[in-house]
Amino acid sequence: MILPLHEQLKARVRAVLAERYEIADPDLAIPIENPPNRTLGDLGTPVAFDLARRLRKAPRAIAQEIATALGPIPGVIKVAAAPNGYLNVFLDRPAFLLARLGVAGTLPPAPLRTGKTIVEHTAINPNKAAHIGHLRNSALGDTLVRALRFRGTPVEVQNYIDDTGVQVADVVVGFREFENIDLAGARHLAATTRFDYYCWDLYARVTEWYDGDTERLKVRAATLHDIEHGVEPTASLAAFIADTVVRAHLKTMARLNIDYQLLTWEGDILRLKFWARAFDVLKQTGAVFLQTEGRLAGCWVMKIDDQTVTDADPAAGPAVDEAEDREKVIVRSNGTVTYVGKDMAYQFWKSGLLGHDFHYRRFATHTNGDTLWATTSDASLAVAEHPAFGAAAATYNVIDVRQAYLQKLLKQALSAIGHQAEADRLTHFSYEMVALSHATARELGFAPPPDSDEAKRPFVEVSGRKGLGVKADDLIDRVIAKALVEVNRRQGDLPDLERRRIAEDIGIAAVRYFLIKYSRTKVIAFDIDEALSFEGESGPYLQYAVVRANNIFQKLHDRLGLDEAAMLAPLPAAPPDCINGDEGDHELWALVLEAARLDEVVEQVVRTLEFAVLAKYGFGLAQMFNAFYHRAQILNEERDDVRRWRAAAVAYFRRQLTRMLDLMGVAVPPRM
Template identity: 35%
Template sequence: MLQQLLFNEISLHVDNLLQEGGVERPGTLKIVTEHPAHIDHGDYSSNIAMLMAKIIRKAPLLVAQDLQSRIVENGCIEGLFYKVEAVAPGFLNFYIQWDAWAKWKSQTTISLGESGHSKKVVVEHTSINPNKAAHVGHLRNSCIGDSLSRMLAHAGYEVEVHNYIDDLGNQLADTVVGMLHTSSDETFERFGDFCWETYAKVNQAYRNQPDLVQQRSVVLHALENGNSNLAWMGALVAERIVREQLDEMKQFGIQYDVLVWESSIVKAGFWDTTFELLSQTDMFDKVADGKLAGCWVLRNVEQKSDAEDENEDYQSDKVLVRSNGILTYTAKDIAYHLWKFGLLKNDFAYKKWGDGLWSTVSQGRKKSIGHADKVINVIDYRQQYPQEMVKMALKALGFESEANELKHVSYGVVSLSPSTAAGLGIDTADGKSSYAMSGRQGIGIKVADLLDRMESVIHEKRPRKAGISSRTLAAASIRYYLLKYQLLTEVVFDLEQATEVTGNTGVYLLYAYSRANSIMDKAAKDARLHMIEPNFDAALLEDQEYQLLRHMAYWPETLEASIQQLAPSLICHYAFELASLFNHFYSACPVLKGTDSLVAHRLWITQTYQQTLHQALALLGMPTPKRL
């Protein structure tokens, strides 16, 4: 990676300069390289000389000039830079030697500094309650998790993708109660849509018939015991919903290795073993009095503020076993994570669910699943505290290193824009900037409905329909829309904006990609051009070509940063700028016209662009069609 070579070279001379001055290198001295906004300032720049100035008591510009002369004498970083410049007040600017870079690139594969080296990482994502159809907020989770899985696999990790199914939770119990105590005469195309309405109806019924809430506890006990008519009903509902959800996710290119059912955790005795382990610590005990009397609680040694302790959400997350004997979600999650890291004597049994997909069951085959070196959970920011409790439990049990390898990828929720909310019948008279989706109220954009709507828009706007299907294009566009935001950004979902096909959209990227394929195909079929081999020549560089080339040179470091930060949005931003620069190049620099040397030069740029964007799209989980 070019940036890494540059970093190593600067670091070498910084160490030598400090050593000659008898100064030890401070741990706080960080070498940072940046991409100058103005091309006159080079392709990379560093302010390291200004950081060193105080340490060696020398003017920043003199330090920069000293470093510049050492770098030049050492060969300008393997000849990859034709000029290194020291400028006031103390910057080092580096200018890429493009002929040398093109040759170096063709002989070099991308090497990521943080490669997995065969370490195993378990990525848990999606994990939708199996009680109704999925909505667009759920889909954001799935798209993030799937792209992270692709990125980590590219970095060399052995990636195992889990989808956790909470088939013992309140939401499934509510849907079962709704089936038994509410009615409907509507016609539904899918079972998930029926359950969507039923879940909303039962929550309305709870408000009108408070005594009905007691039925939820009855169903919860039945689900956990697992043998009654109610338990079978809950299992059938959950299984059918999960099958529909998986079918929806598959249309977005999202797949899993394992379905982990919460009921399997209970039946396999994971909690019993975890209870024994926690009982041996000073942080887990049974509360004798007060509002938590009879509950088993995990004590937080780093106590929250009084205000937080009084908050029911925080308080309930400390409770692992309620006074009525029902386990909380956090209790089962702790047991599950001990298993993920291979720290429990218990294990699951498995059965085939589909192609390449396994499901936990009471009786089945043994598989080498779990035993992770690193665990990544994609869960929205509202679950930060429960995730901290899991990490705290691992530390309390002495598993410090495993706790440090447990990563929570937190992201902002998806809400609705005022116009979209109004279209769903929500009263927007209060003038809020966004409106929350609510399963209890039946308010939200279902994944299936959004995909149908997007498919219709794209099919209507496509001038030609000979390539990939409009539905595939629609799924790619939705996926890109949900990935392009920074993780912690709340996505204010606007239906009209989401179905745009111009600007910073997935459709724009795919058209820019297919355009490069079309150019390469035409060159191969043209009798005059098909014998011309792509070949780079820096002497022929036009400004639009240089801008595109410069951006392509930054791809390896962008990819590494996205993996280190677990941030797919960095790839989205890079890909959009890459596509935009290519379209400018395409408009200003006819690729297939001119002398053979000029055509060969521009074919090389087009081919390199196509390969770069192909990799970015694949990591984002988007298709790479030859034509649209």
Template identity: 35%
Template sequence: MKYLQEEVREKLYRSIKGEYDISPEEIIFSIPPDRKFGCLSTTIPFILAKKKKEKPFLIGSRIIEKIKAELPYFSEIKLAGGGFINFYFKKGFLFKYLIEHKDRKAADKKQKVIVEHTSINPNKAAHIGHLRNACLGDVLVESLRFLGCEVEVQNYLDDTGIQVADVVWGLLHYGLEEIKKIKGLASYLWQLYADVSKQLAGNDQFKEERNKVHQKIEDKIDPEYEISNYISQEVLRDHIRVMDMLGIRYDLLVRESDIIELDFFKSAAEIMLKNRIMYPSADPEKKGCQVIKYKRENIEKIIIRSNNTVTYIGKDIAYSLWKTGLFEKDFYYKKFHTYADRVKDIYITDSQGGKEDFGFGNAQTVYNVIGIRQSYLQNIISEEVIAPLSPGDSQREAIHFSYEMVALTPRCVEELGFKITEEEQKKSHVDVSGRRGIAVKAEDLIGKLIVKSLQEVKLRDPDIEEEKAKKIAREIAVGALRYFMIKFSSKTVIAFDFKDALAFEGDTGPYLQYTLVRINSILRKLESREAFPEKQDLELSLLEENEYGILYEILLYLSLMEAQVELAIKNSEVSVIANYTYTLCQKANHYYHLFPIIAEENQEIKHIRLSLILLVKNKLEKLLALMGIPVPEKM
């Protein structure tokens, strides 16, 4: 897919690449703040001037001379402000261009990408922090697909971790049959885990018991093993169910127990030793340990302890090598779950089975959506393991898609009924803590959102059928939640508060939904769509100046859409898409508020307005789909 700016960029690049050392990505376009500076602008002469110590003005003039004849869509290309190159579209071009390219598909880049997200410890219900992870991950997935990548979504299951052992220890006085009778297991374990954590803290005897449970799980000794298996599966099913409520889905579940069972780490260690990535430490304090050098901080990170056991990072390294295809071994697989609409199945890894090739793994680029606190380990994997093992011709890349935590405002913590210390009281936010049970459960939040939106729906339409109202309420709840989780930049700590999260006005998901719902409503009420066929050569000069100006700004803004999605991926910052969509909606609302469509008597003008609204609808539908925000029938 080539969008408008990309086409111009290509021509520009060809005209300068012989003279300057520059990559196409460095040529960046923006829409100038004032139309007197044109409709599209680049500062490339300034950038080139820095590289060669020349006058930007002269470089700019030379570039314009070279490309002028090659770019037919512009009436003028002017140099301004000492080095800006400003492009002026021919009248009517942009409208025509956007209509013509409305449903253009992304080029098939044939690149396979794996995105790992969600990856919640399977010992309790999901909370708001996990929601941020899954929502960010899912927008990343859909954006990559939009840009033409083949994406495989993986969810990693730490089924052998100490957290599972904690709750198994807490449940040991029950037998498996009794545990199976527990309703809402994930939610039940939420409280149990908090209680267990309290008991374990400062009680060495309990901890020792728990460690024995952990060991028995690893050695597959019942009842500990079967209980742990049951719990992690059931909790996983609960996580999948909750995420499916938000439209978030997976292709493959990867179990840590299978990585251990199939001895992936052994193969990983062989590769790393052979390539001198891992080596025996010479540091007397790390005598007998195998380490990886982390150059950025000049630290040796222990991978294999002196007692020959593997540290936490080891399993992640093996998994990453498998994901990037730098590794011979593979898992076995079986079907785990079919979604209710039956359009998709989830598979899960296994440690035995048939040799069927499912084609999982082996991607060129691997994203791991995980909190910023994991940066240290993720950087080691990406910089010290994956990068050096990737030969230049088949570059493999592991990208840490990081984000800050969701925390709670002190007020919110108190609303939830927890006591907080005086110290915490003074802070702007308090960390979510599974161990203390301090968090908002994902499903509780979704429930609150549904209750509130149902009220709003009924307020606006008291006669609405119950089922219809519920469906719309769910859609609004999902829209509000998903937008809230991605609208902040990933470096912002979200200080969660019900007041903000339950907002339906202003910069919120429902605002975006409302914009599209109203556009759809206009189209429904239009007496006849047939009277206004899609037409590329509309007579824009019929519009009075004010309307033309506002309409033109929307067209310009619409032309940025694909570039914005690319920018979001390039910067690992999907909030770009949320912000862009919000601004687009503001512009659209402003326009059709000023210029009514159905009531317009001049059929030509009506045709123009309708065409614009259809363009906005087309882009907005795509954007909402990228963000997983549903479109209600009415609001």
């Protein structure tokens, strides 16, 4: 944990600037950076560069003046001006490490955060099995949830279920038109097959069927109407399909240690007339109005804020090129609501602006005993005692980049009804999609014809409609199977069940690391061989580093009867030469300092929503440890103080990397 130290340092530098140069500019940033190596310092700031012009002095001279004026700072042993003008800070290494291990000294308390944050992620159409594209959403969403909780933010995790949309309707059509299966038949099927896989294939067949004759789309429209209006037997069949597939999704996600607190069902938003409520507000404020002329006559529309209009140079006159006003239809001329409208109602509820609430029912129980709640519109199913849902101070919607336009409309709706603050606290966590590498598409039997446009593209697009994609469970199964082969080879003496569990931990790490390690703005061209690789930059590499660290303590215990506490207890009185690098070797300290940066990295990750940074940090930390591990022995080290300082560094490292892995939902297996 290093952020409190950053804050302390910034405050001191700020105070010196005020005293000595009468600079009290609250906007002046004091960036705290990490010098490239430990000889230069442990923390550094280029603040003198900014001041050079202002003070008409060389950066180095300024840095020197600040350094002498700073005075003693707790935890800091030396402040030095580098020849190039950087101001570098050297920390009290033994004190730093011992405080963080809880052996001596104290740490400042973590900042208290209030204000519930809602994170909505996953939101898979409940009409077929989940695929890798969905996994990217869930892995990012779940990591965001864990990162927010890590820094003390209260979080409510929601999974939105579109149970009344076309996609579910399509599968209902398939059941009836192709299979002649009714509710009882569907129940039987669900009890005897992989229902979500069955729907996957059926859905692809239905889209093909529509393509054969567009007249058939009328069947879809009629089915959708029946679902929305609760017309039997269609409504019950649709509800059963959605419920069954959602449970399959939850099971898939649970394999990756991803869970939720509330499932919000679109059908409930409809039946509880959330839209009517939201519509009132939108009409009252004029955000949505009835268009009386043009091609959208008879529709209720919302004006779309266009950057090009607002940013236009006023001197250039009115934006003549903006020939048509851009308007988004919210209520169609036939009186039905578009899904944007439904989404607005949901968002108003999330932001605490609807003045209406769902009923709630228990949907399932997590392995830890917690209840997974679901919304309901049926008062007879409602449970009186339930947590308070919705009405959050901030919202994150985890949805891929293709929805950016609609998420912008959502934000705009909030500000249009006079809630700019809520709009500002709504974040579209957008990320690029997952496609398939050509090699993997070929392996799945989807080779585009040579010389076609498809073949020339850098990747092959996943398509649920075509049934083209890697199913999440298939991927997880394959990765675990691969891990099991490796575990069997290395840990043959362990019982079957134990080996299986280790392989699962490893498989989860491989999949989750893979989904996190790319920048969110980058399309992942998913390649199965790459995902199955456990060498180099991979989840298992990180786990392996912690397993080795844990092994050292296991061996210390087995051979010498020493546990971690006993190993570390004498350190406050031990000579600190080893950690201070008096022999010119700063590797041990470098490992400690890097391990301490977890909170800094989490802050950065929450600020930028760039989880690749977290992944790279974990990998880099594991790399540092592995190098250290090879160079600095502990069990075979004879100098007592050296051995204990090394053990302390390893103890802190394993603690921090274990926490980092937990942020990805990854556990550390006992052996690998």
